[in-house]
Amino acid sequence: MIAPHSQDRIELTHEIIPNAAIAHEVRADEDGAVATFDGCVRNHSHGRSTIYLEYEAYESMALSKMQEIAEHLHGNFAVNRVAIVHRLGRLEIGETSVFIAVSAAHRAAAFDACRYAIDNLKKTVPIWKKEFFADGAVWADGEIPPAPAAAETPASEPASN
Amino acid sequence: MLVKVLYFGRLKELCGFSEESVELRNGSRIEDLFAHCASSRPELGKFRPSLVAARNREFAAWDTALCSGDEVGFLPPVSGG
Numbered sequence A: 001m002i003a004p005h006s007q008d009r010i011e012l013t014h015e016i017i018p019n020a021a022i023a024h025e026v027r028a029d030e031d032g033a034v035a036t037f038d039g040c041v042r043n044h045s046h047g048r049s050t051i052y053l054e055y056e057a058y059e060s061m062a063l064s065k066m067q068e069i070a071e072h073l074h075g076n077f078a079v080n081r082v083a084i085v086h087r088l089g090r091l092e093i094g095e096t097s098v099f100i101a102v103s104a105a106h107r108a109a110a111f112d113a114c115r116y117a118i119d120n121l122k123k124t125v126p127i128w129k130k131e132f133f134a135d136g137a138v139w140a141d142g143e144i145p146p147a148p149a150a151a152e153t154p155a156s157e158p159a160s161n
Numbered sequence B: 001m002l003v004k005v006l007y008f009g010r011l012k013e014l015c016g017f018s019e020e021s022v023e024l025r026n027g028s029r030i031e032d033l034f035a036h037c038a039s040s041r042p043e044l045g046k047f048r049p050s051l052v053a054a055r056n057r058e059f060a061a062w063d064t065a066l067c068s069g070d071e072v073g074f075l076p077p078v079s080g081g
Helices: A021-024 A059-076 A107-124 B010-017 B031-038 B044-045
Strands: A009-013 A033-040 A048-057 A080-087 A089-092 A095-102 A127-133 A137-140 B002-007 B020-021 B052-055 B058-060 B071-076
Touching: A009 A059, A009 A107, A021 A080, A048 A080, A059 A080, A059 A107, A095 A107, A095 B071, A107 B058, B002 B010, B002 B031, B010 B044, B020 B031, B020 B071, B031 B044, B031 B052, B031 B071
Parallel strands: A009 A080, B002 B071
Antiparallel strands: A033 A095, A048 A089, A048 A127, A080 A095, A127 A137, B002 B020, B052 B058, B052 B071
16 A cells, blocks of 8 residues: 555545635645646536536545555656545536646646546546436446456466565 | 445446345356356346456456455446546
8 A cells, every 4th residue: 555645635525626725735835836627517418418417436446546646646747746636426517526736846747747637537536427418317438447457367476575 | 255246337226236245156256256246137247348347446357366355346437527
């Protein structure tokens, strides 16, 4: 288990996400940039008018995968603090479903890390969205996460000391 | 051995519940568990090509061997964000 960076904020919530507060709290004196991504509920999907959305998650695994994304950002981009917060339950049009904020000394790292985080979240974090229309509801198409094709060879491998 | 199975999204709706406990023969793999679960719900089997499996909150190959007490999730394509 990787030790989380103590000032990161990785969260699932049923409440309205406090975007401005999160963007503010990732900022430290050594930072010169904060990049944020605000994913919000659109009023249409595939040509149909959306009324509202419902999100559900495999919560323990989703938090673990969100934590892995944050750790990847710390290991691969020159970032300072990371916040990744996803909302669950019923969301109305215009509400934020996911908010990501990344602080860094310089803007390139903040932008790149923020982009990586949302792209990766959409591919690997077990969260599902159901779209409700006037005439019915559908589970959004989604992406198949990358998973190992075959189990790792069990104990017959020589132990690495 | 006893394992816990979790269903999400459309699979949860299809099954009508979000988790169940399944008794399996020792040495069973994830694919054996899925076949067992789908045997009483043929509709579930049709989703197999689009599903990924997770064992104890990590993505896992279908041929992964299970242990007693494992938690296995059958995950439809994800659509967070």
